[in-house]
Amino acid sequence: MQLKSLTFKGGVHPPHHKHYTEHLPLKKAEVPKLVIIPLQQHIGAPCDPLVQVGDEVKLGQKIGEPKGFVSAPIHSSVSGRVAAIEQRPHPGGGLVLSVVIESDGLDSLDESIKPRGNLENLTAEDIKNIMREAGLVGMGGATFPTQVKFSPPADKPIDTVILNGAECEPYLTADHRLMLENAGDVVLGLKAMMKAVNVKKGYIAIENNKPDAIKAIAEAVQGEGDIEVVSLKTKYPQGAEKQLIKACTGREVPSGGLPMDCGVIVNNVGTSAALGNAIKTGMPLVERIVTITGSGVKEPQNLVVRIGTPFADVIEQCGGLADNVGKVIQGGPMMGIAQYTTEVPVIKGTSGILVLKEEDLGLKPEIACIKCARCVDACPIGLLPTKLEGFAQKGMLQEADEYHVIDCIECGSCSFICPAKRPLVERIRLAKAQVMAEKRKAKQ
Amino acid sequence: MDYGNLVVSSSPHIRSEDTVQRIMMDVIIALLPATAASIYFFGFRAMAIVVVSILAAVATEAVIQKIRKKPVTISDGSAVITGLLLALTISPAMPLWMTAVGAVVAIGIGKQVYGGLGSNPFNPALVGRAFLVVTFPVHMTTWINPMDGVSSATPLNLLKMQGIKTGYMPLLLGNVGGSLGETSALLLLIGGIYLLYRGIIDWRIPVSYLGTVAVLTLVLGSDPVFHLLAGGLMLGAFFMATDMVTTPVTKSGRLVFGIGAGLLVVIIRLYGGYPEGVLFSILLMNTFTPIIDRYTRPRIYGEVKTK
Numbered sequence A: 001m002q003l004k005s006l007t008f009k010g011g012v013h014p015p016h017h018k019h020y021t022e023h024l025p026l027k028k029a030e031v032p033k034l035v036i037i038p039l040q041q042h043i044g045a046p047c048d049p050l051v052q053v054g055d056e057v058k059l060g061q062k063i064g065e066p067k068g069f070v071s072a073p074i075h076s077s078v079s080g081r082v083a084a085i086e087q088r089p090h091p092g093g094g095l096v097l098s099v100v101i102e103s104d105g106l107d108s109l110d111e112s113i114k115p116r117g118n119l120e121n122l123t124a125e126d127i128k129n130i131m132r133e134a135g136l137v138g139m140g141g142a143t144f145p146t147q148v149k150f151s152p153p154a155d156k157p158i159d160t161v162i163l164n165g166a167e168c169e170p171y172l173t174a175d176h177r178l179m180l181e182n183a184g185d186v187v188l189g190l191k192a193m194m195k196a197v198n199v200k201k202g203y204i205a206i207e208n209n210k211p212d213a214i215k216a217i218a219e220a221v222q223g224e225g226d227i228e229v230v231s232l233k234t235k236y237p238q239g240a241e242k243q244l245i246k247a248c249t250g251r252e253v254p255s256g257g258l259p260m261d262c263g264v265i266v267n268n269v270g271t272s273a274a275l276g277n278a279i280k281t282g283m284p285l286v287e288r289i290v291t292i293t294g295s296g297v298k299e300p301q302n303l304v305v306r307i308g309t310p311f312a313d314v315i316e317q318c319g320g321l322a323d324n325v326g327k328v329i330q331g332g333p334m335m336g337i338a339q340y341t342t343e344v345p346v347i348k349g350t351s352g353i354l355v356l357k358e359e360d361l362g363l364k365p366e367i368a369c370i371k372c373a374r375c376v377d378a379c380p381i382g383l384l385p386t387k388l389e390g391f392a393q394k395g396m397l398q399e400a401d402e403y404h405v406i407d408c409i410e411c412g413s414c415s416f417i418c419p420a421k422r423p424l425v426e427r428i429r430l431a432k433a434q435v436m437a438e439k440r441k442a443k444q
Numbered sequence B: 001m002d003y004g005n006l007v008v009s010s011s012p013h014i015r016s017e018d019t020v021q022r023i024m025m026d027v028i029i030a031l032l033p034a035t036a037a038s039i040y041f042f043g044f045r046a047m048a049i050v051v052v053s054i055l056a057a058v059a060t061e062a063v064i065q066k067i068r069k070k071p072v073t074i075s076d077g078s079a080v081i082t083g084l085l086l087a088l089t090i091s092p093a094m095p096l097w098m099t100a101v102g103a104v105v106a107i108g109i110g111k112q113v114y115g116g117l118g119s120n121p122f123n124p125a126l127v128g129r130a131f132l133v134v135t136f137p138v139h140m141t142t143w144i145n146p147m148d149g150v151s152s153a154t155p156l157n158l159l160k161m162q163g164i165k166t167g168y169m170p171l172l173l174g175n176v177g178g179s180l181g182e183t184s185a186l187l188l189l190i191g192g193i194y195l196l197y198r199g200i201i202d203w204r205i206p207v208s209y210l211g212t213v214a215v216l217t218l219v220l221g222s223d224p225v226f227h228l229l230a231g232g233l234m235l236g237a238f239f240m241a242t243d244m245v246t247t248p249v250t251k252s253g254r255l256v257f258g259i260g261a262g263l264l265v266v267i268i269r270l271y272g273g274y275p276e277g278v279l280f281s282i283l284l285m286n287t288f289t290p291i292i293d294r295y296t297r298p299r300i301y302g303e304v305k306t307k
Helices: A126-134 A176-180 A183-197 A211-220 A240-249 A267-280 A312-316 A372-380 A385-394 A397-402 A413-415 A424-443 B022-043 B044-067 B078-088 B096-108 B122-136 B155-162 B168-173 B185-197 B206-218 B224-229 B235-238 B252-270 B276-293
Strands: A033-037 A047-049 A062-066 A081-091 A096-105 A160-165 A201-207 A227-232 A262-269 A285-295 A303-306 A325-332 A337-338 A352-357
Touching: A033 A081, A047 A096, A047 B044, A126 A267, A160 A183, A160 A240, A160 A267, A176 A183, A176 A267, A176 A285, A183 A211, A183 A227, A183 A267, A201 A211, A201 A240, A211 A227, A211 B276, A227 A240, A240 A262, A267 A285, A285 A312, A285 B276, A303 A312, A303 B022, A303 B078, A303 B096, A312 A325, A312 A352, A337 B168, A352 B155, A372 A385, A372 A413, A397 A424, B022 B044, B022 B078, B022 B235, B044 B078, B044 B096, B044 B235, B096 B122, B096 B206, B122 B276, B168 B224, B185 B235, B185 B252, B206 B224, B206 B235, B206 B252, B224 B235, B235 B252, B235 B276, B252 B276
Parallel strands: A160 A201, A160 A262, A201 A227, A285 A352
Antiparallel strands: A033 A096, A047 A062, A081 A096, A285 A303, A325 A337, A325 A352
């Protein structure tokens, strides 16, 4: 193991707030009476429903069939009866066609679920099939279909797989507890991933504010010469894909490119453990670890929650909401999505449910930019957020493009650090979307 | 279950504690030792100039914002700093009404005509001082000795006109002729170090500015220590060339800015008509700030050379 902690240039140091849950062992959440399972829980094409209202479904049964290459199947997280297939609020925003299932509380397993054998006997194709059939997506929050990541074009040779255990978002401890309590599945998943693309180099990268997780993972990789545990400096956004690749390998993803353009595939430790579990038991992705935390929750916890459980049910199991709740957020405070209702379900990318009291929101009116350049120092990409925000506000898209707006990773470090409380990333994100749309139009 | 009043806004959902007010407060704190010294050396006159300058600056800001029907933002502290900085650049012998005129010009023409905080291309206090230098040249160059209150010249004047070099110790401590804030290099340095420690200013500008002056004066056969300690260089290097609004946002840009300003100071001091060049060195470099920013953009992550 390295003694020195690796990192990147820029970034910010938000308060960790991990004390709420970092020492709380994982607990199984109650099996919900009703699950709402959106047919889109991933980046890419939505799924078509495979069931009809009134159908009996089993735990682990496939209920959504992918409509395109970049997609992932959806499985039932309970056994019971399909009560409705309708548009429901989605934690990613908007309404999404969802399968609503009333649980019979029996958890009767679908017959397709059986162990997939030893890793030694599985071929690369077998592993990719398991990834696809288990409905694996990036569980750090981005929810990109895993199997697609492992199917790079022939001209993009992959030589490295990195597991992301940085968990740089404040408050969240789901990955931390996973690495502590189930290091075995994490490592098994990584070995399978390495086999799937035939690479000899794997990293598991963890921020140094989780020394116990670094120790647990280091013990689990004893004797695995191909896998290196990397200690990272605790700094946001250390777990951003590009920053992680730079810290581990010294390589940079070329501007406008993907990690595979520099020979790397990055996955969240949660995804890896889900793959390990799918190989061992055959169980698809029907539950995940969620950190329910923040000043607005009475008893913060790390729960293993069935996909489709409404936020409200989960929060209820954590003692309910405190008074004066200001925000309910899916994910962490830096990149998470604020919800307008707690009726939204936990999905494959829900790493946390963060509830902040009104007084913690720190909502202050924005004032004029004084060009202090803290955003410039904080930007992990090396952009000039103060300039980009100006261009965005004035609709100067050509200039925004010239200043590399599309390289913004939307980490929010600029908005966090701004003493004038300006919503920099919000405006830059908008300009980025506009510039990308223009570029697409120009291509056609 | 419905919690109908949830706040929905874009990420990030947490913000740092830092505010513009806090930054401005730190700058004021950093200026206090030098301000106190000027009052110690020059007495009531200095205090009156400081008070009048600050009041005139703040009042001008408030009145213009009222007329423009904009929110009055004097509580951000920036007008206080402009008033204080202007006071520190003028002679203790200055009539109070001229001081007030300078402060009105600093805020009015130096800042508000461009739209207020953050939009001005030039350091407002230096605009005010430049106006006073050309409008009231006699009063702006009448200096008094802090010890006995009689007329005297500044160390830079003495060197330029009579070839007399003031000793290092008086320059450091501040019992020399000059404007309010030009006197004690040591206390200005302490204030500057406070700002560096608090992360308010970047070391690049003061270091490259002072470094350029030291190296150039040495090469050109002058006394670098004297030139660092005399005149407004310390005040300029730590408090004016570091003004966030009017200086580059890029790290390498700040080095360019400091080197450019240092070059101009030495040219003006050694070859120009004025004994002191700090004022114009910074104002001139302010004009280059946008272009410096443009050509010193940092390399971005993953940037691929095209062409």
